[in-house]
Amino acid sequence: MNIAQQGGEIRIVLVGTQHPGNIGAAARAIKTMGLERLVLVAPERYPHGDAIAMAAGADDVLDAARIVGSLAEAVADCALVLGCTARSRRIALEELAPRAAAARLHGAAASGARVALVFGRERTGLDNDELQLCHAAVHIPANPDYSSLNLAAAVQVLSYELRMAALADGGHAVALAPQEEQREPPASHAELEGFFAQLGDTLDAIDFHKGRAPESALRKLRRIFLRCALDTREVRLLRGVLADAQRMARLASPPGPGE
Structure with missing residues (x-):
């Protein structure tokens, strides 16, 4: 087999x-x-x-x-x-x-x-x-x-x-429970890495770290989201939330020289 x-x-x-x-x-x-x-x-x-x-x-x-x-x-x-x-x-x-x-x-x-x-x-x-x-x-x-x-x-x-x-398992594929059949495919590694990169950029944009090194918080956030086993639709939703947060952070930022 x-x-x-x-x-x-x-x-x-x-x-x-x-x-x-x-x-x-x-x-x-x-x-x-x-x-x-x-x-x-x-x-x-x-x-x-x-x-x-x-x-x-x-x-x-x-x-x-x-x-x-x-x-x-x-x-x-x-x-x-x-x-x-x-x-x-x-x-x-x-x-x-x-x-x-x-x-x-x-x-x-x-x-x-x-x-x-x-x-x-x-x-x-x-x-x-x-x-x-x-x-x-x-x-x-x-x-x-x-x-x-x-x-x-x-x-x-x-x-x-x-x-x-x-x-x-008898050499057979694991049967999905009825409520799982319609679920979106699991997010790929590349999709998750794109989300994590945008999450890091967003945390910087909203000054989440307050001068602290960002690595520790990002590692913990990675573990949380990885445990959730996000699917592709959920990653798209979260990235949409991050995009809006980045947009609001730009609007709240003081204008630079010449703006």
């Missing part, structure tokens, strides 16, 4: 992979679990013979892999993005165990959404700016005395959990 075809799309994203063999091994890991969508964000060495050798027959996954320059580009059309991380960060993200993360990804994909599971660099993982683009973090509860998990092994663990979530 190919779980990538159940409803939406489950995308495995590797960010800044340093060793090409890990790309091939990851391709093999996801293919064995019925996944096929691989996106590579700025890999250090790819294409490379080591990737082909370690793929061990998953050449079709490598051939179909997209290569992009940034994580934002890789997940722009996704409604749910989960980032795998091995340690706590200053950015406060909801933390999910692999099984819970897989269930959430499968449920969203089965409902027709594009979703992404993101893995960082072998040595340093995902940086804080990249984690900021994720809706929640996934942590594999490895042995605390030796938690060094190979990138491809981590991909295998999460891919296995995704397959188990699909098998538990």
